Amino acid sequence: xxxxxxxxxxxxxxxxxxxxxxxxxxxxxxxxxxxxxxxxxxxxxxxxxxxxxxxxxxxxxxxxxxxxxxxxxxxxxxxxxxxxxxxxxxxxxxxxxxxxxxxxxxxxxxxxxxxxxxxxxxxxxxxxxxxxxxxxxxxxxxxxxxxxxxxxxxxxxxxxxxxxxxxxxxxxxxxxxxxxxxxxxxxxxxxxxxxxxxxxxxxxxxxxxxxxxxxxxxxxxxxxxxxxxxxxxxxxxxxxxxxxxxxxxxxxxxxxxxxxxxxxxxxxxxxxxxxxxxxxxxxxxxxxxxx
Numbered sequence: 001x002x003x004x005x006x007x008x009x010x011x012x013x014x015x016x017x018x019x020x021x022x023x024x025x026x027x028x029x030x031x032x033x034x035x036x037x038x039x040x041x042x043x044x045x046x047x048x049x050x051x052x053x054x055x056x057x058x059x060x061x062x063x064x065x066x067x068x069x070x071x072x073x074x075x076x077x078x079x080x081x082x083x084x085x086x087x088x089x090x091x092x093x094x095x096x097x098x099x100x101x102x103x104x105x106x107x108x109x110x111x112x113x114x115x116x117x118x119x120x121x122x123x124x125x126x127x128x129x130x131x132x133x134x135x136x137x138x139x140x141x142x143x144x145x146x147x148x149x150x151x152x153x154x155x156x157x158x159x160x161x162x163x164x165x166x167x168x169x170x171x172x173x174x175x176x177x178x179x180x181x182x183x184x185x186x187x188x189x190x191x192x193x194x195x196x197x198x199x200x201x202x203x204x205x206x207x208x209x210x211x212x213x214x215x216x217x218x219x220x221x222x223x224x225x226x227x228x229x230x231x232x233x234x235x236x237x238x239x240x241x242x243x244x245x246x247x248x249x250x251x252x253x254x255x256x257x258x259x260x261x262x263x264x265x266x267x268x269x270x271x272x273x274x275x276x277x278x279x280x281x282x283x284x285x286x287x288x289x290x291x
Contacts, residue, residue, distance in 0.1 A: 028126035028133075031237060035148060035210060036108040036122075042150060042207070051152040053207075055103040058147040058162075058182055063095035067128050067144040071101065074124060078102050083159035087166045089178065098162065098182040100155045103148070129212065133235060136184070136214050146182045146211065153205040161204040184211035188238055196243040209240040 090097035107121040
């Protein structure tokens, strides 16, 4: 019995020492670097009296989430500081609700990684983005990491705001519909259909809402024939920002908002307009869901 135990221990030690950690692809690291650069750029633009800018992860749920499990292990303080969205639909089962988690600044180095701890933290974040990209590629699979947010408010306050998005009324209707605002597939389809005022109300205390661009349209033949996990680079960022509302001058010199505003989706590589949203019926359904 003793020899068997030693053999198992030897196999475990050899396996852990010989196993190599799979490094995230350079593209995933580049997404993290872009996010960190934008974070510090915004921080440098803040006035001394401004509240400090913070970065958050928006998770689809906490329970049964691979990201949540690893986050608890590597950054327990951030895990303890998370805020579940106080949605009555999840009363008594808050672990299934979307949650807002502070992202430690060690994962957001300014100008590059200077320490091993910073490099490892950025690798962890890149691994989560790569996993989110694989989940997005499966189209219907749940996505653990839905978005990354900039805000000067606390996680609790951001979660309180997000609770207002969870249920929406159809125009002229009285029945409430559950709305999966945190799902990037839903968010990116709806966002271009919103007016500037609706976009501003959606974001509330959030300055920028970052998510990976989701695949849409027919499957490519090579994707249909692909087997196993996708190993390609993650998509580019889709960035939803507080809209800048244009104004026009009246005869008396006063400024007033322009009545008709065109919704704009801000993305690093594509602009999602009405033409990408399918037919009129689909666009109407998107508006009915969010009005």
